[in-house]
Amino acid sequence: MTTTAVDEMSSLDDEGRPGESAEPARRFGAGRAYALLLVITGALGILAAAVITLDKEELLTNPNYHPACSLNPVVSCTDVMKSWQAGVFGFPNPLAGLVTFGCVVGIGMGLLAGARYARWYWIGLNTGTLLGTAFCTWLMIQALYDINALCLWCCLTWAVTIAMFWYTTVHNIKHGILRVPAGVRSAVVEFHWVVPVLWYALIGLLILTNWWSFWTS
Numbered sequence: 001m002t003t004t005a006v007d008e009m010s011s012l013d014d015e016g017r018p019g020e021s022a023e024p025a026r027r028f029g030a031g032r033a034y035a036l037l038l039v040i041t042g043a044l045g046i047l048a049a050a051v052i053t054l055d056k057e058e059l060l061t062n063p064n065y066h067p068a069c070s071l072n073p074v075v076s077c078t079d080v081m082k083s084w085q086a087g088v089f090g091f092p093n094p095l096a097g098l099v100t101f102g103c104v105v106g107i108g109m110g111l112l113a114g115a116r117y118a119r120w121y122w123i124g125l126n127t128g129t130l131l132g133t134a135f136c137t138w139l140m141i142q143a144l145y146d147i148n149a150l151c152l153w154c155c156l157t158w159a160v161t162i163a164m165f166w167y168t169t170v171h172n173i174k175h176g177i178l179r180v181p182a183g184v185r186s187a188v189v190e191f192h193w194v195v196p197v198l199w200y201a202l203i204g205l206l207i208l209t210n211w212w213s214f215w216t217s
Helices: 003-007 032-061 077-082 093-112 119-147 152-174 182-190 194-210 212-216
Strands: none
Touching (some): 032 152, 077 119, 093 119, 119 152, 119 194, 152 182, 194 212
């Protein structure tokens, strides 16, 4: 994949010309590919959050309830849902996901309809996805090394949040919303696929090594 793939996620300046850097006062749109990425990842996030919320509600009313995603001692949504980390803000984490992923879908649908957002809006989206990624990373560490169990729906949430954050960052760097040296910009645009591939590979490696004896037994 080269710059062409990222160019499909191009933004428009106020004259509607793709691929041009814009001043902060201008509004930025985005191409169809990036907009669809937000809609699809946001929808998957909503799906994961909704399933976890329903299972959590059922588990609260019936302690003997066995979620369908509890497959074995490692892939055990039950253990994750019963942990204190599953409600770190004082309410089930998926409720926050329903709201935030819904916002992402709304932004993506707006872009598909031709919406253009101010620079501060794009930076806000980048910051929000960064915070979401940081939270998912913390939850992943907790799942691996404290709870010692995985939830498949949580893993889906981690994956889509990482994709949202990274490709929002790529979009913002490419079109000058986030200002970086020209060499960094060229590297990010040309090799945008490297970071998510390595990121997902690292997560897979951590999961594999943490339960190596289980997988190989």
